[in-house]
Amino acid sequence: MNSGNQTTTFSNGRSSPTTNLMSSLGLLPSEIQFLELLVALSIFVTLRALRQTKRQGLAVWPVVGMLPSLLLALRNDMYEWITGVLDGMGGTFTFRGPWFTNLQCIVTADPRNLEHLLKTKFSNFPKGDYFRSTVRDLLGDGIFGADDEVWHRQRKIASLEFHSAGFRSLTVQSLYELVHSRLLPVLESACNNRKPIDLQDVLLRLTFDNVCIIAFGNDPGCLRPGLPEIPFARAFEDATEATIIRFMTPTAIWKAMRFFDLGNERRLRRSLKHVDDFAYEVIRTRKKELSLESGDEKKAARSDLLTAFTSHKDDHGTAFSDKLLRDVCVNFILAGRDTSSVALAWFFWLLNQYPEVEKRILEEVRRIVEDREYNREEEGEESLVFKREEVKRMEYLQAALTEALRLYPSVPVDHKEVIEDEVFPDGTVLKKGTKVVYAIYSMGRMESIWGKDCRDYKPERWLKDGRFMSESAYKFTAFNGGPRLCLGKDFAYYQMKFVAASILYRYHVKVVESHPVVPKLALTMYMRYGLKVTLSRRKQDQASQIVNKRVRAELVN
């Protein structure tokens, strides 16, 4: 054994601290020399990596790649960090995660690349096996994770249904009932009690009830008085959160945890059981009801997606299995449950900072209400329930909501996989199997796309001669683009406009001072601490008082 006092010297005769430390561990001089060589090599590699920092704007560390920068970003604001990196790198960069994680990917915010991957080379950029296998337990073969024929068949049926008159009237009717007999009474009570409420939570409850009515034809009642906890809604949320955690866990690890039923995987299994029990019960009941009703009656009475998919048969006369019907419904609920509500939450938060925008929205809504003065006798007490045509005419409101989505898109990042080697229009080389992340949040903050005022909330940028003008889906990608453009886009706009106008016409919404508003890291752009607000009633004209009285009378009965 070597004595603890043994030291190795450098050529100048002095011993280094590392040498002292190693010799105190009892190593032979030759072993110490070898280790010194290794230390020197590591320092060299690290310095090289740091030199890369200057070249690429990001440190790439040995073994762990860019993980340290990512972890630092996670502690602050990840979306802003990605935006900063993309800005410095001209719109696209390669994220090098540690080899043992799933984090290697190309990140882009370049509209030319977006058009390429969402439209021009659509079939070369599917959702892919990695995404599908990660979400399979929750989403099964439903539209979100599906590719090719499985996706195409569902898209076709759903698209026909979304454009049918029956479906449109279901969306209008269900929203009217939810807003007037649930949302407004909840807000009225908060206003009377002068107590702050979490507006994001209230809106999430509204859209969850709404999308369940549309998907299942079943109302879970999350927005009932007292805002009850609904086991199905809770299980759905838990299952979604547990699925997201899989994306941040090395595949082998979450698979092992699933096998041994541990931690996050156990939570996922348990919540999925509730979701499945609920879904299969609704499917069983619906099939029974449909078999008891005659053909025409069925269609006339129901326009929900479950009925449409249950009645559908393919070219060989095969109907959807119960499992696939379950997957269809779960996917639609996921698509519509929180996207419009979080967009509305950010919109109300922005209005607090831009009162002049709120003023212009009110002017527009009031003008539309005044326009119907002439017909008031004819319309009677219905006057302050906004009609479909009136909602359509709210162009400034549409611009204000779109501008909120530009800055706070409900889906902040999205993902595809490359099937065959490919080159992006900006010259980025993509190898088969590469994951591509498109940073929708960052795209809204790129000077190169929106100009110097890209960070300002300015609905006017969407208006031309007072009319709302849309932008290319590859520049404004909040609703995705190409063949996988959001199927619920029109419905979502109607829903958001109807809800926003109904609230703003009656109440001034004030965000509680010093309430922290930051995004949460999730598939959807939630506010991490919700949105605490107080409400004050606006001075109303006679007509609105009549309608409110009627709404209250209806509720009492």
Ligand code: HEM
């Ligand atoms: C502000 C509200 C909404 C936003 C910002 C939004 C955004 C998006 C985005 C970004 C996608 C692409 C997702 C992906 O492929 O990974 C998408 C797809 C989809 N959305 Fe929406 N969505 C909204 C509301 C809704 C609603 C209310 C529904 C239905 C009730 C809906 C139904 C769908 C469906 C079915 C797809 C899948 C389309 C496909 O893959 O072919 N969305 N949406």
